[in-house]
Amino acid sequence: MIRASFFFSNMAAGALQLAVALLSLFSAVLSFPLGPETKHTTTCGYESCHATKPNMLNVHLVPHTHDDVGWLKTVDQYFYGDRNDIQHAGVQYILDSVVDQLLKNPDRRFIYVETAFFYRWWKRQSSSAQQTVKQLVNEGRLEFVNGGWCMSDEATTHYSAVIDQMTIGLRFLNETFGACGRPRVAWHIDPFGHAREHASMFAQMGYDGFFFGRLDYQDRMHRMVQKEQELLWRASDSLTPPTADLFTGILPNGYNPPEGFCWDQSCDDPPIRDDPDLEDYNVDDVVMRFLTIANSQATVYKTNHIIMTMGSDFQYENANLWYKNLDKLIHYVNAQQANGSKVNVLYSTPSCYLQELHRANLTWALKTDDFFPYADSAHDFWTGYFTSRPALKRYERISNSNLQTCNQLEVLGGPASRQGPFGEGESQTMKKAMAVAQHHDAVSGTEKQHVANDYARRLANGWQRCQVLVSNSLAALSGSSAKRIYCDNLNISVCPLTESSKKFSVSVYNPLARPVTRPVRLPVNGTAYAVSDANGKAVDCQVSTREVRRNRGFAVNELVFQVQAPPLGYSTYSVSLRQAGPRPASAQPGAPTVIQNKFLRVTFDPDTGLLSSLSNLETKQSIKLTQNFYWYNASDGNNLESNQPSGAYIFRPNSSTPFVISRTAKTETIQVQFPHMVQEVRQWFAPWVSQVVRLHGDSRALELEWTVGPLPIDDGLGKEVITRLDTSIKTSEIFYTDSNGREVLQRKKDFRPTWNLMQSEPIAGNYYPINSRAFIKDDVDQLTVVTDRSQGGGSIHNGSLEIMLHRRLLYDDVRGVAEPLNETSNIFPEGLVVRGRLLLSLDPPSVAADAHRPLAQEVVMQPLLTFTNGDLSPNTRLEFSGLQAALPPAVHLLTLTQWDKDSVLLRLEHQFQSWESKVNSQPVTVNLQKLFSTLDVLGMSELNLSANQWKDEMMRFKEKPLLKTFQDPSTWEVTLRPMEIRTFLLRVSLR
Structure with a gap:
């Protein structure tokens, strides 16, 4: 087994300093700053740790609370303690009580995680109370861990949104508390499986370690036997070690206290009764039970230090009970100890515990894969939430794109962009709403329905302000003050302006740093339109009949034309x-034989109407490809x-064999006037499942636009709907998925890289999160599927890839949410209808990434359409690019976002892994x-990934203010290597 080593040397005054050395291919070093900070009036961080005893078992008690940023109650309800009929929880009272109790004993410690809640509480405190809290932070008695706006989900989040939510939380802590507010450890005690990309991001954010609570029950047993519950996670195969190396610890009890030692008002364990005159005096019993538990826990960890999490969900509302x-x-x-005991108990924090592990100078197992999927017992795989609430998952992804556009235009438009009813806060509401949406019970889809509605409402309010x-x-960039109209319901083919206006304009804003060409589809009622571009040149367009979902809107046709945006x-x-x-192009019944453009050829089986093959005409590749829809009968637990x-x-499907929705597809082909623009085949599989197979004239990807719902439940069966692609590709039971939208990981059926799996759920146990893309390949062909939201999927059969699209369930899975996943709405009382897109490309494996990486970014960062009615003024600037060159x-x-009045935050990313592309997996230099x-x-000055430390000081242990003098570099050129993200604070002026 590859091992990782840590080496330390003693420095003056007894301080420890890391000696960083890369020993060999078979060892790795974790950069870990242990040197003393410059002394001011603070003793926070590692200096604040209580002394331990070298010849004893040191038990680090970590008082903490886990405060979900929405789950059973909304964010507001949790903060204020409202709706306690659902769950008794009030975060404001927790923070009030903890601060009060910390002041009573300087030995006490407490850690806090969710900045979204702390920010709200802090803003409501008096200046004297704030000074008291600052003193507690400066003395290390109140310590922040993780520090993001929330504790994000790791399966269904996109890395760009995770970085944003971490940045907003850490920035507040940095600006409020300085160096003592900077968390030293990442703390993800509740997410349901752990992504490699998260560990990579945490390492690049400067965290010294990462602790979590949940991992597969078989993996935990293996690690307990091998004493490998603490490890070094090498979280990138492209970044040079130790850039993405992160020490990782698995907590012994999830995030709960040991059994029998919970002293919150929500617990039933007896208090310590230490009056010897009492009949029920129990000190001896408590001590004996604690020593037994501590010594038992020590047998499955490597050092003479163990950690115990003393707290749980929304605990410490009456902190006096605990302390x-x-x-x-x-x-x-x-x-x-006076009687010979070798156990020493102390108040501690995760960072203090981490410091002792590094001082132990041991070797640690090295991990290079991830911790998915997660199961807590043989038939309980937490892989359903990869797809749960697919409409919310899509809305979150669209909102992320809208936020990036909002951020960019705030910079490009200058101060004029911030004039409005909300003053300087136009973008802040959206930033915070998106940050909350990253919570592990938000975009994950694991919240109650009324909470899901609240997340969507917050995103909508944020976008309204943006x-x-x-x-x-x-208006500032174009010189036109014409009113801009937003058609937020184009996903259901509704836009009142385009449906009624005889003349309008549409501006297409492209948030990518390269030009894009893509089709625009607008609901209309006319039968013929003229379209011209920014230079007045006529653009080919097509009008076709279109079945609009339900009775929303009144358009009977759809206008399609290609746009190019700089x-x-x-x-x-x-x-x-x-x-x-x-006349509008209309649908003609009957199964088509083939549709094709200059890049792809798609054939259909004339008997079934299903896809039958896909060919790449450039590379002369061709594969058999059949696609159909199925549903798994959801287990009712009986x-x-x-x-x-x-x-x-x-x-948990009731059977490994799904039900086919239809063995044939009723099809219609659109007779097109401009076959070089778009060709469509419309398919119906059931009253509640339909699809449009669409091939655009200049596209190297085949579009499958699926519409699923409402899922029928009259038969009393919950349904989990998938689409399955069966191909002639020889996969050897291997497929590939992305990790949070970035690096790609190999998956193999019924296999885990670091432990021997005993498979008990052949379907659910082979599902993985697909955040933006997945693919199957052999030596000749690679079929890549790009998704428009996070979804679950697997390769259950050789040459096959299945993706779960929608779920509707009739039973709660007994994991706390206490209601079945049975989504309805006012518009769809009989169940949600969900529409989405899959983009398929066929390429040789050696060049596939050159196509699917940019394609996935186009889906994540989609153009924004704004509309104006009537004629624009003649002086309107019809085209603009914020870059000198692509x-x-x-x-x-x-990232391009306003940081303060005169500076902006810029992140540039190399989006290829080191092995992916002969052309694009090379270093690239950019002149800022x-x-x-x-x-x-x-x-300019360079920051770490989360923008709360200067890059050149990230591995040092010094107190420095965030904003220092900007560098005036002799060269403005920066080089990006594969998978590298570089973050810069730029001082700018508007031209």
């Missing part, structure tokens, strides 16, 4: 109704093997001073 008993526990257990900013910015910019197209023209039903978290194909502009068309870059 009074913890004080006694420490006192009475340590008193046994629309003011976007309109202001586009990098980080917009292009404006004019649309006019013509009095006469060709069977011999297990009583576990499918639910919001858990996927960035190279390997480089993605990840020649980057923007409207901004002069006057100074």
Whole structure:
């Protein structure tokens, strides 16, 4: 086994400093700053740790609370303690009580995680109370861990949104508390499986370690036997070690206290009764039980230090209960040392515990894969939430794209963009709403229905405010004050303006740093239209009949035309109704034989109407490809093997064989006027499942637009709907998925890389999160599927890839949410209808990433359409790019957002892994001073990934303010290597 080693040397005054050395291919070093900070009036961080005893078992008690940013109650309800009929929880009272109790004993410690809650509480405190809290933080008695706006989910989140939510939380802590507010450890005690990309991000954010609570029950047993519950996670195969190396610890009891030692008002364990005159005096019993538990726990960890999490969900509302008993526990257990006991108990924090592990100078197992899927027993795989609430998952992804556009236009439009009813806060509401949506019970789909509605409401409110900013910015850039209209319901083919107007314009803003070409589809009622681009040149367009979902809107047709948008910019197209023209393209019944463009050829079986093959005409590749829809009968828990039903978290089909929805597809082919533009085949599999197979003229990807719902439940059966692609590719039971939208991981059926799996659920146990893409391949062919949201999927059969699209369940899975995943709405009282897209590409494996990486980014960062009615003023600027030139194909502009009045935050990302592409997996150099068309870059300094430390000081243990003098570099060129993200604070002026 590859091992990892840590080496330390003693420095002056007894301080420890890391000696960083890469020993060999078979060892790895974790950068870990243990040197003393410059002394001011603070003793936070590692200096604040209580002394331990070298010849004893040191038990680190970590008082904590786990405060979900929405789950059974909304964020507001949790903060205020409202709706206690659902769950007794009030975060404001927790923080009030903890601060009060910390002041009573300087030995006490407490850690806090969720900045979204702390921020709200902090803003309501008096200045004297804030000073008191600052003193507690400066003395290390109140310590922040993780520090993001929330504790994000790791399966269904996109890395760009995770980085944003971490940045907003850590920035508040940094600006409020300085260096003592900076968390030293990442703390993900509740997410349901752990992604490698999260560990990579945490390492690049400067965390010294990462602790979590949940991992597969078989994996835990293996690690307990091998004493490998603490390890070094090498979280990238492209970044040079130790850039993405992160020490990782698995907590012994999830995030709960040991059995019998819970002293919260929500617990039933007896308090420590230490009056010897009492009949029920129990100190001896408590001490004996604690020593037994501590010594037992020590047998499955490697050092003479163990950690115990003393707290749980929303605990410490009456912190006196906990601390009074913890004080006694420490006192009475340590008193046994006089009788020969070798156990030493102390108040501690995760960072103090981590420091002792590194001082132990041991070797640690090295891990290079991830911790998916997660199961807590043989038939209980938490793989259903990869797909749960697919409509919310899509809305979150769209909202992320909208936020990036909002952020970029705030910068490009300058101060004029921030003029409006909300003042300087136009984008803040959206940033916070998106940050909350990353919570592990938000985008994951594992919350109650009323909470899911609240998350969506927050996103909608945030976007409404951002629309003011976007309109202001586009007005400033275009010179037009015409009212901008947003058609937020284009996903259901509804846009009142385009349905009624005889003349309008549409501006297409592209948030990517390279030009994009894509089709625009607008609901209309006319039969013929003229479209012209920003140069007045006529653009081919097509009108076809279109079945609009339900009775929303009143359009009977759909207008389609191709648009081109410059990098980080917009292009404006004019649309006019013509009095006469060709009849709208209509659907003709009957199965088509083939559709094709200059890149792809798609054939259909004439008997079944199903896809039968896919060919790449450029590379002369061809594979058999059949696609169909199926549903798994969700277990109701009433069977011999297990009583576990499918639910919001858990996927458990009643059988390994899904029900085919239809063995044939009723099809219609659109007779097109412009076959070089778009060709469509419409398929119906059931009244509640339909699909459009769409091939655009200049696209190298085949589009499958699926519509599923409402899932019928009149038969009393919960349904989990999948689409399955069966191909002639020889996969050897291997397929590949992305990790949070970035690096790709290999998956193998019924296999785990670091432990021997005993498979008990052949379907659910082979499902993995697909955040943006998955693929199957052999030596000749690679079929890549790009998704428009996070979904679960697997390769159950050789040459096959299945993706779960929608779930509707009739039973709760007994994991706390206490309601079945049975989504309805006012519009769809009989059950939600969900629409989405899959994009399929066929390429040789050696060049596939060159196509699917940019394609996945286009789906994540989609253009924003804004509309104006009537004629634009003649002086309107119809086209604009915020860049002097497009960035190279390997480089993605990840972040451009206003930081303060005169500076912006910029992240540039190399989006290829080191092995993916002969062309694009090479270092790329970008000149920052020649980057923007409207901004002069006057100074720059590089930050860590989360923008709360200077990059050149990230591995040092020094107190420094965040904003220092900007560098005036002799060269403005920065080089990006594969999978590298570089973050810069730029001082700029608007040209």
